[in-house]
Amino acid sequence: MKNIRKIKKSELVKPIKYLLICLISFNAFGQSDFEKEIAEHRESYKADFLSNSHSPLGKEDMELLDFYEPDSDFKVTCTFKPGGKSMPFEIPTSSGKMKTYTRFGQLKFKIRDKKQTLTVYRSIDLMKNPIYKDYLFIPFKDATSGNSTYGGGRYLDLRMGDISGDEIILDFNKAYNPYCAFSAGYSCPIPPEENHLKVAIAAGEKNFKGAIKE
Numbered sequence: 726m727k728n729i730r731k732i733k734k735s736e737l738v739k740p741i742k743y744l745l746i747c748l749i750s751f752n753a754f755g756q757s758d759f760e761k762e763i764a765e766h767r768e769s770y771k772a773d774f775l776s777n778s779h780s781p782l783g784k785e786d787m788e789l790l791d792f793y794e795p796d797s798d799f800k801v802t803c804t805f806k807p808g809g810k811s812m813p814f815e816i817p818t819s820s821g822k823m824k825t826y827t828r829f830g831q832l833k834f835k836i837r838d839k840k841q842t843l844t845v846y847r848s849i850d851l852m853k854n855p856i857y858k859d860y861l862f863i864p865f866k867d868a869t870s871g872n873s874t875y876g877g878g879r880y881l882d883l884r885m886g887d888i889s890g891d892e893i894i895l896d897f898n899k900a901y902n903p904y905c906a907f908s909a910g911y912s913c914p915i916p917p918e919e920n921h922l923k924v925a926i927a928a929g930e931k932n933f934k935g936a937i938k939e
Contacts, residue, residue, distance in 0.1 A: 763795040763898050770901060781908035781938060789935040799897035799928035803832040805845075805888055813849055816864075818912040819877060819905045825849040826914075829861055832895060836924045843895075844919050845883070859885040863895075864903075864916035868925035875906040875932055878916040900929025908938040 771787050774780045782790075808828040815823040826846040834841050843863055851857040861883040870876055879900040887893050903913035 759797050759800070760795045766899055767792060781904050781911070786907070786935055789933060791931040791934050793898070793928050793931060795898050796928050799836070799926065801834045801836065801895050801897075803834040803843075803893050803895050805891050805893050806831045806833065808845075816846075816914045816917060818914050819903075820910075820912040822912045824912070824914055826862070832863075832893065834895060836922075836926070839924055841922055841924060842919075843922070844917070861885065861887075862914075863920070864914050865900075865920040865922060865926075866916045867922040869927060873927070873931050874929075875902045877903060877905055877913060878920075879903075879926075879929060897926050897928040900926065902930050902933065906933050906937070907935075 771790065774782045774787070775784060808830040811828040813825050813827050815825055818824055826848055829845045829847045832843045832845060834843075843865055846862045846864070848857075848860065848862060851860050863881040863883065864878055865881070866878040867874075870878055879902055881895065881897070881900055883893065883895075904911040905913035
């Protein structure tokens with residue numbers, strides 16, 4: 726009978742250590758990619774202010790923009806439920822004017838293990854523009870509104886092509902302030918009550934660190 730070599734404890738530990746190192750490295754690499762994506766998105770966001778002739782901000786204001794640190798917990802997979810044939814309705818804006826939208830559908834998801842729902846809208850005006858006809862709009866308020874974030878709420882943009890089957894990725898790290906957070910004189914849609922979240926969305930853009938321009 727052949728001798729069976731007894732495996733030393735140290736020989737078992739080495740593969741386990743190697744596996745742990747690989748898992749840690751993989752997670753760090755994934756997080757690094759996520760942080761890079763958010764950093765690039767924010768640079769593009771700032772560039773839009775400088776290229777838009779209707780922008781409320783100039784180059785000197787860019788350092789006054791403020792954001793939460795990227796947090797992948799606020800990048801969530803949502804179940805999308807189509808809204809069917811929705812009648813147009815009006816959403817009030819910060820200037821008192823009304824803007825017309827339709828309800829495109831609902832998003833169901835969890836934040837911190839708590840169930841959440843947001844309604845997705847389409848602008849009647851933008852539907853007539855070939856460039857923006859697939860544009861989806863999600864205005865929302867949350868428990869940070871009026872504290873660390875703009876009291877008038879924040880926005881998220883999506884495209885119809887972002888929907889895959891009945892799922893869509895919603896990244897609150899890309900939540901941004903309406904122009905009204907920076908300057909008076911704009912008509913910014915006020916998030917309807919159905920899009921008021923009770924949970925704190927500590928992700929995306931914070932309060933502008935400068936004074937609101939008149």
